[in-house]
Amino acid sequence: MKTILITGGAGFIGSNFVRYLYDKYPNYRLIVLDALTYAGNVKNLPVDINNGSDERLMFWYGNVRNAELVDTVVSQSDVVMHFAAESHVTRSIYDNLLFFETDVLGTQAVANAVLKYRDKVERFIHISTSEVYGTAESEKMSEEHPLLPMSPYASAKCGADRLVYSYWQTYGIPAIIVRPFNNYGPYQHLEKVVPRFITSCILDEPITVHGDGSAARDFIYVQDHCEALDLILHAEPKRVFGEVLNLGTGRHISLMEIADTVRALMKPKKSPIQFIGDRPGQVFRHTCDHSKVSRILGWQPRTSFEQGLERTIQWYRENEAWWRPQMWMRRIPIVTAAGKRELH
Structure with missing residues (x-):
């Protein structure tokens, strides 16, 4: 029986991959290591x-x-999948020590x-x-593409990336x-943009949008991500x-x-749109070239943003008991790039 360790396996992407493996591979033994921080x-x-x-699933708290x-x-594992990280850009701006300790030293x-x-x-x-x-x-x-991290979170992850x-x-x-x-889908913490807008x-609350809303990201549905990891794993x-x-x-899709x-x-x-100031270190556009993984492994994303968004909306409508306890952390005060204090 193959044993797979998933660090950060109770977080958003990690837990989706744990569910994916648990359902697809009944002969695999899974070890989840997670510190159970807020996410x-x-x-x-x-x-x-x-x-x-x-x-088939053993949980270690730590x-x-x-x-x-x-x-x-x-020492018990045949494969190590390392998801564990502090992962929120805005929080990294105001409490960056934890990001470097977890993302870099934890990876080490x-x-x-x-x-x-x-x-x-x-x-x-x-990851x-x-x-x-x-x-x-x-x-x-x-x-x-050059590595040009623009936030403490990004630089901590860059350090971990290069360390590996x-x-x-x-x-x-x-x-x-x-x-x-950028991933989105079920089980994502409310601090992230897609579940924040949905909830x-x-x-019936205002949707807060950073800057003029033109900042754009490439959004991948988490199930497509799991399918790619499955190919990489095997x-x-x-x-x-x-x-x-x-x-x-x-x-890429703008905010x-x-x-x-x-x-x-x-x-x-x-739910009118309410514009707030841009956060410091804002990335204005990300668009993925996934031709390498397509060439090597034949992977292609299967879910359009509109399809994935409909599934995600349905999940949050049906799982209010899961996300309600997170309400107190859904918005945090930030100092914008212009120096003003606003709720993210």
Whole structure:
């Protein structure tokens, strides 16, 4: 039975991938390591761990900065999928120490354990982010795009990304680096733009849009991301070891377009658009070039933004009991690029 460790497996993308593996591969044993910070939730997992871990899914509570704990779970694993990270740009601007400690030093702890048990660990997949690129300098952003992180979060993830690459170059660990563009879908914390807009419409509250709403991102539905990770997990080693792989759709969508589309689909009684100041370090456009992963593994995104958004809206309508407890963290005060204090 293959054992797969998923760090950050109770978070948004991590838990979606845990569910994906749990449903598709009944012969796989999954170990989830998660610190259960505000964005992690055991209710995201496919089994009720309050009744004890089942034989196919074992949950470990703890932080990836705990090298002894990381050593313990990596020693039991055939594959390591490293999702664990502090992941919110705005929060990183005002409390950046935690981001560097978790995203860089935590990644170092995981990489060191993979190195120690490299005779057992056959694959180490590190989940990076498109934020390492900064604002697009070309029509589409390939893996060769310059690394120009524009926030403490982005720079911490960039450091982790390059740390993993250096371990592959120096020590030969079986590493693959994945740079997903903006994910959305079920189980995403309300601080993120898509669930924030959706829940604003459910609650008939204003939709807050940064700047003039022209900032644009490439949004990938989380199920498409999981399918790509499945291919990377099972690809021939010579095709993927040491590679950096972008995951996105090749289409960017502005904040204003998202707000308008959400309102058109949900038809709220109120929810007017309210413009607030831009946050510092704003990235103004991301557009993914995913031709490399398509060429190597044959992957293509299958879900259009409109299709994924409809599914996501339905999920949040049907799962209010899941997101209601997060309401107090849905908006946070920020100092905008213009120096004003506003609610994000």
